[in-house]
Amino acid sequence: MAHGLAGLMLLIAGGAGAQPIEAHDFLPFDPAQARIGQLLFYDKILSGNRNIACATCHHHDLNSTDRLSLGIGEGGAGLGPARAPGDIAKRIPRNAPGLWNLGHRSVSVLFHDGRVERDPGFPSGFASPAGRHLPDGLTSALAVQALFPMTAEFEMAGNPGENPVADAVAGAVWEGWPLLTARVAAIPAYADLFAAAFPEVARAEDITIVQIANALAAFIGTEWQSFDSPYDAFLQSGTPLPEAAERGRQLFFGAAGCAGCHSGPLFSDQSYHAMGLPGFGPGRIRKHDPIPRDVGRMGVTDDPDDAYRFRTLPLRNVALTAPYGHNGAYPTLRGMIRHMANPVGERMRWQPQLAHLPTVARLAEYDFVLMEDRLETARQLETVEVPRVPLNSAEVDDIEAFLHALTGASAAERPLGRPDTVPSGLPVD
Structure with missing residues (x-):
């Protein structure tokens, strides 16, 4: 970053609100946790019917989006513009936004309507659709946001009657989180990774939805940093x-x-x-x-x-x-x-x-x-x-x-990218 008078002149030239970004402007995320997040992001184990992943609507090949106006979630097949809708009951109501720079320290609200935001009035420090049922220990608004697509009926959970997760979230979104956690914890490779990356996890039984969400946030928050435009x-x-x-x-x-x-x-x-x-x-x-x-x-x-x-x-x-x-x-x-x-x-x-x-x-x-x-x-x-x-x-x-001119020169070069396989053994993409 330019400093002193030269820096001031550049900011003036840039216009009101023009601010450079540097690496220290992002929240600190643990690389080992990010590696777990990368696997979970592409693992369909987090969906009710084990047939859709976070990456389905936020894929590396599509610059962290799906290129559709309104996404095709549960019930579809394939990726992006080629995704076949099958016999879906409903489109996802809003566009899947890009994930660029969501780990920046300034990010305080997420979702198109801001239903996740930093709020010291809640015990967790965040306002969200879960209200006071949001668990403690979530490290960022990005981690909070990661909890909700997996419990949304038409995004990842599926329809009531199709699977236990969908049945649980039909009552309340937070009732599905223990079921998804149990799926992940039952996979030995995940249990070992969590134990190595999270000090509070010594065995599979110690894994909660909090570590899963924090791992996803660590991946998203580091993978899509871009400030070299x-x-x-x-x-x-x-x-x-x-x-x-x-x-x-x-x-x-x-x-x-x-x-x-x-x-x-x-x-x-x-x-x-x-x-x-x-x-x-x-x-x-x-x-x-x-x-x-x-x-x-x-x-x-x-x-x-x-x-x-x-x-x-x-x-x-x-x-x-x-x-x-x-x-x-x-x-x-x-x-x-x-x-x-x-x-x-x-x-x-x-x-x-x-x-x-x-x-x-x-x-x-x-x-x-x-x-x-x-x-x-x-x-x-x-x-x-x-x-x-x-x-x-x-x-x-x-x-x-x-x-x-706001496009990063290295935007196509992501640190981790898409994994070839995931611990659940489910197909990637």
Whole structure:
């Protein structure tokens, strides 16, 4: 990092909120625990029917995403755009976000609606869907987040009646964690690895869901660190950006107003904003709500002022993680930039064919039914909180060029990568 007057000048040149990242800005994770996490991340043992892994929706080959607008979880087969939906009952309601830099110390909220966040008001130190049932000893918000996909019916747990985990989480999510822990602890190779990596584990019986989640967090938090982009070189040493990217940088931090929300080292204010993205898919059903919609942050807080607000997604390596938006509404950065600059206008022009949804005959008549509800569309657009920013085509190109300059030079070179085998013996991918 540049220091003194030179460093100050670089930060000023970078724009408001421009901050370099260094290795010490990340939480400390144990490499041995990360190695366990790598295996668990790809091991289908953590799913109710032993047929889906964390990596299914966050794969190395797909830059930690699945490249679908709304994912195909339990019941599907294959990876990414080629994943066959089979006879699924429901799509996953939201887009699978990239995992880049989630181990950064500044990360305090996770999930599109922020339902996991640091909160000293809870004994565990974190607010989450488990409330006060969240166990002690989880080392980060990332570890807390790792607990919930494996207990979600349509993501990894499966449908009630299919397996004991699905039956357990139908009562409460935390009731499934001991069953998953017992599966892992019963595998001698895992028991040995946990005993070697965690001081509190001497034998298989000592393993809990806490160590499993902390191992997953150690892997995710170290595997997808990325801070060697052209923009980082610009901040650290003054290396000029390509001309288009430089023009885009000036727009991003200036007239286009992007940095108003995409601020800080990860380009996210970690807050929530209503941007009028089209509603489609199954929504996140809420008790007493007859409409299958996604009200975003309001689903966590029950505060009407939070309706249709979603977490500002970080932008480092954003060019690698299409499609964009909390529901993957836009397949290209260009389309998303245009929407952010003119949410109401672009929302009215949006067409269903922009969404990447594998065809499921039984779901086809419901996928876009919400868009036919004019009152619901009006409610969504009434919450939009940003004014229109006129951008011409060349300016959109320049902002897109700047966003590409946030891609790490070594993004394709991950420390551990995909394992060839996992201790359960289940197939990888």
